[in-house]
Amino acid sequence: MTTLTTPCPDWCQLAPDDHDVDFDGATVHYGPDFGMIEVSQGHSADGTSTEPLTGSTGDTLDGLDADDLRRLAADALRAAYWLECGTDNWSAAVTTALGEWMEAQA
Secondary structure, eight states: OBOOSSOOOTTOOSOTTOBEEOTTSOEEEEEEEETTEEEEEEEOTTSOBSSOOEEEOSSOOTTOOHHHHHHHHHHHHHHHHHHHHTTSSHHHHHHHHHHHHHHHHO
16 A cells, blocks of 8 residues: 555545555556446556556456346446546436336336
8 A cells, every 4th residue: 555645536435545556656546336346547646547447346257146247237337337427427327327228128
């Protein structure tokens, strides 16, 4: 863990002294928790992003049963909407998109 010298992005969920440093020396910021999906982005010492804001499972996907796969799919969908919408109004966007999808399934 490292202590930051630049401010976190608004979406970062970590305390200033609780960040990882990746193999390139970038500080890694973690966004909201989406169950099985974690959202992160690396920033250099001057605060510029070193990689795109992305989501990952953080773990292997071995041994998932049907319920685990459904949970992963729902978590991935929420994370995808958050990534597309940014930090503003993502909850409303997810609710709208899921409502539209459910109507289409009826």
